[in-house]
Amino acid sequence: SQQGEEDPQALSIQEGENATMxxxxxxxxxxxxxxxxxxxxxxxxxxLIRSNEREKxxxxxxxxxxxxxxxxxxxxxASRAADTASYFCATDDAGNTPLVFGKGTRLSVIA
Amino acid sequence: GAGVSQxxxxxxxxxxxxxxxxxDPISGHTALYWYRQRLGQGLEFLIYFQGNSAPxxxxxxxxxxxxxxxxxxxxxxxIQRTQQEDSxxxxxxxxxxxxxxxIQYFGAGTRLSVL
Numbered sequence: 001s002q003q004g005e006e007d008p009q010a011l012s013i014q015e016g017e018n019a020t021m022x023x024x025x026x027x028x029x030x031x032x033x034x035x036x037x038x039x040x041x042x043x044x045x046x047x048l049i050r051s052n053e054r055e056k057x058x059x060x061x062x063x064x065x066x067x068x069x070x071x072x073x074x075x076x077x078a079s080r081a082a083d084t085a086s087y088f089c090a091t092d093d094a095g096n097t098p099l100v101f102g103k104g105t106r107l108s109v110i111a
Numbered sequence: 112g113a114g115v116s117q118x119x120x121x122x123x124x125x126x127x128x129x130x131x132x133x134x135d136p137i138s139g140h141t142a143l144y145w146y147r148q149r150l151g152q153g154l155e156f157l158i159y160f161q162g163n164s165a166p167x168x169x170x171x172x173x174x175x176x177x178x179x180x181x182x183x184x185x186x187x188x189x190i191q192r193t194q195q196e197d198s199x200x201x202x203x204x205x206x207x208x209x210x211x212x213x214i215q216y217f218g219a220g221t222r223l224s225v226l
Binding site for chain 1: 115144146152153154156159167170202204211212213214215216217218219220
């Protein structure tokens with residue numbers, strides 16, 4: 001079963017704008033990750049945030065985690081057309097267990 | 112180095128036939144995962160191999176599905192007596208699983224179409 005649920009399902013923005021995607025999950029987690037999937041390709045890891053962290057940055061990406069609300073957000077600043085892809089959150093409850101993926105947010109960045 | 116490689120990239124088969132999908136993980140990655148992704152959907156976990164431990168088969172949808180992995184090398188996912196509902200992209204991922212962090216590296220997938 002899928003634990004992560006991304007919101008919105010689809011998002012369309014203009015190049016240069018910021019994109020925010022949200023993820024909610026149901027059970028306790030060890031880590032939460034965000035992945036990107038370009039059309040017809042496999043997933044690529046973007047960023048990982050541990051359960052004891054609240055915010056993390058990587059380039060134009062900013063991830064927050066609120067374990068009390070069981071939610072995370074991914075912010076992409078100054079979006080580019082190349083950011084067009086589906087974005088998935090994934091959780092695990094221990095280091096060596098399978099990740100549980102959400103259904104993803106389809107982001108379209110219009111040039 | 113080389114990433115995760117999957118073959119074939121596309122497979123078209125007739126209902127009732129068996130298919131075999133292959134995954135070459137990144138060298139040195141002890142963990143290997145198979146997922147199924149239906150059109151426009153998220154990833155559905157199928158099976159997980161960790162080193163020489165018994166695989167976690169809890170995600171396999173039916174006994175028509177099976178997978179093997181020898182040591183920390185190639186894995187094959189076999190679907191017997193394929194059904195139209197099996198049409199999907201099958202993704203393989205490997206992970207070094209170090210330090211309690213499970214970052215997965217994905218192949219491009221095999222797109223299976225059952226006619």
